[in-house]
Amino acid sequence: MSALKQAATLSSSMTTVRKRDCRHHGRRKLSRLRPYRCQAQVQAPQPLPPLLQRPGHCSPPSISAADPELRPSPSETRSSSSSATALDVLRLMDGLQVRLEADTYSSLLRDCAASGDSRQGAAVHAHLKRQSGTLFLRHPSNLPLANRLLHMYAACNQAAAVRQVFDQMRHRDSLSRVIAIAAVSENGGEMEAIRMFVGMHAGREGWWAADSIGFKLMLWTSARAADLGFGQQLHGLAVKFTGCSSFSDHSAPLIKFYAKLWRPDLSLQLMLAASPAFPGVVEEAAWGCIISAYCRGGSFKKAMWVFREMERRRRTNVGRRRRETRIKRRLLATILSTCSSAAAGSVGSYEGGRQLHAHAVKLGVDGDGFVGRGLVVLYSAQGSTAEARRAFDAVGEDDRDVVCWNEMLGCYVRRGGTVEAFRFLNEMYAAGVNPRDSVLMKVWNSA
Numbered sequence: 001m002s003a004l005k006q007a008a009t010l011s012s013s014m015t016t017v018r019k020r021d022c023r024h025h026g027r028r029k030l031s032r033l034r035p036y037r038c039q040a041q042v043q044a045p046q047p048l049p050p051l052l053q054r055p056g057h058c059s060p061p062s063i064s065a066a067d068p069e070l071r072p073s074p075s076e077t078r079s080s081s082s083s084a085t086a087l088d089v090l091r092l093m094d095g096l097q098v099r100l101e102a103d104t105y106s107s108l109l110r111d112c113a114a115s116g117d118s119r120q121g122a123a124v125h126a127h128l129k130r131q132s133g134t135l136f137l138r139h140p141s142n143l144p145l146a147n148r149l150l151h152m153y154a155a156c157n158q159a160a161a162v163r164q165v166f167d168q169m170r171h172r173d174s175l176s177r178v179i180a181i182a183a184v185s186e187n188g189g190e191m192e193a194i195r196m197f198v199g200m201h202a203g204r205e206g207w208w209a210a211d212s213i214g215f216k217l218m219l220w221t222s223a224r225a226a227d228l229g230f231g232q233q234l235h236g237l238a239v240k241f242t243g244c245s246s247f248s249d250h251s252a253p254l255i256k257f258y259a260k261l262w263r264p265d266l267s268l269q270l271m272l273a274a275s276p277a278f279p280g281v282v283e284e285a286a287w288g289c290i291i292s293a294y295c296r297g298g299s300f301k302k303a304m305w306v307f308r309e310m311e312r313r314r315r316t317n318v319g320r321r322r323r324e325t326r327i328k329r330r331l332l333a334t335i336l337s338t339c340s341s342a343a344a345g346s347v348g349s350y351e352g353g354r355q356l357h358a359h360a361v362k363l364g365v366d367g368d369g370f371v372g373r374g375l376v377v378l379y380s381a382q383g384s385t386a387e388a389r390r391a392f393d394a395v396g397e398d399d400r401d402v403v404c405w406n407e408m409l410g411c412y413v414r415r416g417g418t419v420e421a422f423r424f425l426n427e428m429y430a431a432g433v434n435p436r437d438s439v440l441m442k443v444w445n446s447a
Contacts, residue, residue, distance in 0.1 A: 011408075018384070019262050035447050053343070060104075060127075063326055081165055082170060084120075085098065085108075085111055085126050086108045086111060086112055086117075086120040086123065087120055087123060088106060089104075090108075090123065090124065090127050099131065099231050100127075100131065102142070102144075102145050102404075105124065105128055105145060105146070105148075106125045106148045108147055109121060109124055109145075109148045109151075110148065110152075110154040112124060112156070113151055113155035113156070114155075115150040116155060116156055117156070118153070118156035118157075118158050118161075118264075119152065121152045121156060122161075124152075125149060125152075127147075127206065128149075134162060137165065137168045137169050137170070138168070138169070138170040138171070139171075140156035140171045141171065143169075143171050143172075146165070146169050146176070146350070147173075147175050147176055147179065149165055150162055150165055150166060150176060150179045150180060150183075151179055153165065153183070154180075154182065154183035154186075156181050157183075157186075157187060157349050158183075159183050159186075159187040159189065160181040162179070162180055163180065163183075163184065164186070166180040172210075173211075174214055177197075177214065178213055178214050178217055180196065181193045181214075181215055181217060181218070181221065185195060185217075185220075185221045185224065188225075190221050190222075190225035191225055193221050194218075194221060194222070194227070194230060194267050196223065197218055197221075199404075204241060212250070212261055214254060215234070215250055216253045219253045219256075219257045219442055220253075222234065222257065222258075223256075223257050223260045223261060226261065228261050228263070229373050231257050231261070235254055238250045238254075251270050251271075251273075251274040251286075252285070252286055254267075254268040254270055254298055255270050255271055255286045255289060255290065256285075256286070256289050258270070259290055260288040260289075260293075262293065262296075262297060263293075264290050264293035264294050264297065264299075264302075267286075267289065267290045267293065268290055268306065271286055271287070271290060272309075284330065284331060286333045287306070287310045288293060288331050288335070290306055290323055291306050291307055291310075291331070291334075291335050291338075292305045292335065292338040293321045293335060294306060295335060295338040295339050296338060300339070300351060300355075303335065304355050304356075307331075307335070307356075309361070310331075323377055329363075329365045329370065330370070332356060332359065332363075332365065332371050333370035333371050333373075333374050334373070335356060335374075336353065336356055336371065336374025336375060336377070336378055337374055337377070339353050339374075339378055340358070342414060353375070353378040353379070353382070356375075357375055357391070360375070364393070366394050367394050367395055367396055367399070368395075368399065369395060369399030369400065369401060369404070372392065372394060372395030372399065372400075372404065373401065373403055373404040373407070375388075375391035376388050376391050376392050376395075376404055376407050376408055376411075377403075379391060379411070380407050380408070380410060380411035380414070383411075383415060384415065385411050385412065385415045385417065385420075386409050388407075388408060388420060389408065392404065392408045397431070400431075402433060402434075402436075405431075405435070406435055406436050407431045409421060409424050409425065409435055409439050409443065410422060410439050410442070413439065413442045413446055414423055416446070418443075418446050421443050421446065425440075425443060
């Protein structure tokens with residue numbers, strides 16, 4: 001019994017020692033962890049610097065009700081998901097209370113014009129008015145920014161806003177006038193644009209005659225309005241302000257203007273007088289306008305005479321032969337497309353097309369893709385299947401496009417050649433060309 005009591009006493013003492021050691025060990029762990037916990041409690045969250053704080057959400061600048069013209073309509077607004085930069089910049093600068101400079105506004109307006117977002121452009125305009133005042137358009141130093149604002153509204157098809165901003169500008173230059181007239185004319189207001197020009201021109205020098213862009217713009221507006229008399233007045237004023245010596249710079253737009261309004265004789269007179277002063281590309285376009293105008297009017301003999309006159313006036317320099325051949329190739333393709341658009345069965349267009357075909361063979365360009373396609377379309381419209389096939393075979397396999405294949409197939413269908421049409425259809429499939437659905441339906445219906 002005494003041994004059992006001693007064992008129990010020994011075990012209880014060992015348990016007490018064990019508990020004491022555990023408590024001591026726990027205190028040591030807590031003492032080890034307490035500094036870290038205290039440090040965590042001491043490190044309170046510090047406020048961020050002012051520039052790193054997220055600015056409060058500011059509502060986008062609203063457009064005042066006093067400017068109803070500047071409020072874009074839903075039909076005129078072309079929103080884009082990637083054009084939210086302007087409002088973000090305005091919101092950020094308002095939150096930071098930073099005053100924007102003119103270059104920043106110009107950059108924002110340029111981005112709005114590129115994206116076509118008139119809503120954000122109007123917001124930038126309203127922000128500019130609120131920061132700089134309503135008289136910023138009247139200061140001469142703000143003319144570049146005012147022109148940028150005009151360009152933004154013009155790019156967004158906001159003709160009314162362009163007119164309102166233009167009327168508020170006290171200082172204007174030729175760029176301001178060109179943007180305002182182009183915006184009004186592009187939105188269907190040709191006569192209003194002409195009236196604007198008359199108001200600008202009264203009592204002023206010929207700014208538009210000195211500026212080739214303004215002169216071309218007014219001729220283009222007159223051509224869209226089909227106002228021959230106003231174009232002739234512009235012609236006379238251009239001669240008056242520029243003089244006959246430097247008038248050749250204004251001849252090319254006048255030639256296109258008269259040709260578009262069915263006056264190719266006047267275009268030819270200008271062309272014969274100013275042809276040596278033209279660059280190669282401008283001369284090519286001018287000759288093409290005159291010949292196309294004669295072809296549209298049915299004067300194919302006169303068109304061929306102009307073509308021969310053009311060839312006679314060409315220089316015989318060997319270094320220019322390759323470029324002249326390329327120019328003649330493009331001219332032939334243009335004239336052939338005009339002849340093809342003439343009435344089917346017209347004797348003049350058919351004879352003119354045959355003469356053009358002979359010129360193409362003489363120049364060695366009958367195998368060109370564009371010229372050959374024009375010949376196929378011309379003969380197909382006239383119903384000459386054999387000649388259309390001959391012109392089609394003259395074109396190289398690599399130069400034949402889908403239009404050329406479909407026109408040849410349509411020619412077979414229109415002339416009732418069902419067997420030839422199916423044979424040609426197999427040739428198309430063998431060449432890897434798929435016919436148009438409309439032409440294919442005609443082939444199956446003719447069977």
